[in-house]
Amino acid sequence: MVLGSDLRRGNGRGVATAAVLFLAAALTACSDESGGGETDPPIPSVEQSTSAEPSPTAPADVAAAEREVRENWEKFFDPAVAQKDKTAVLENGDRMTQVLDSFSGDQRGRQVKAVVEKVEFTSPADANVTYSLTLEGATALPGASGTAVEQDGTWKVSVKTLCALVQLSGNESPGPGC
Incomplete structure (x- = not known):
């Protein structure tokens, strides 16, 4: 699927271009001086666990865990949320501040949000x-794959x-922690 291919909302090409520019500009602080070479950035995809059947070791309260994953995921990607609150819902957030600062630092980022479509638990602490x-x-990056982890009693990105997402910008070395 092509970024911004949801043309039903109108101005899909402009939205996709703005989203790509936002991600690239927001991550410039972590750029690799040696250059990239990729022409078409891939849709961010994190290796996901596969299981033919639901995990018998899913969280005890699946509905509550799913609700927390959705809330924290959307909080993390909400540009109106303070950096310290984003750090609290990011795995190892206290060690990821440089990458998070670069990811969240662009003014255009104030218009980008995430919509969680599906949560599938693969263990009591992974989804x-x-x-x-x-x-x-308007949808700028549809159907992306990621993972959530339960850390210190909280479901986190x-x-x-x-x-x-940082590497989507073509950055070969996104910073400490990646």
Whole structure:
């Protein structure tokens, strides 16, 4: 699927371009001086666990865990949320501040949000998350894959997910922690 291919909302090409520019500009602080070479950035995808049947070791309260994953995921990708609150819902957030600062630092980022479409638990502390990034309400990055982890009693966006988004910008070395 092509970024911003949801043309039903109108101005899909402009939205996709803005989203790509936002991600690239927001991550410039972590750029690799040696250059990239990729022409078409891939949709961020984190290796997900596969299981033919639901895990018998899913969280005790699946509905509550799913609700927390959705809330924290959307909080993490909400540009109106303070950096310290984002750090609290990012796996190892206290060690990921440089990458998070770069990811969240662009003014255009104030228009990008995430919509969680699906949460599938693979263990009591791990979940696969399917989500889309929107820009001004239009889908800019549909059907992206990520993971959530339960850490210190809280469901958080995984470092693997953040690093995959950072690498989407073509950055070979996104910073400490990735």
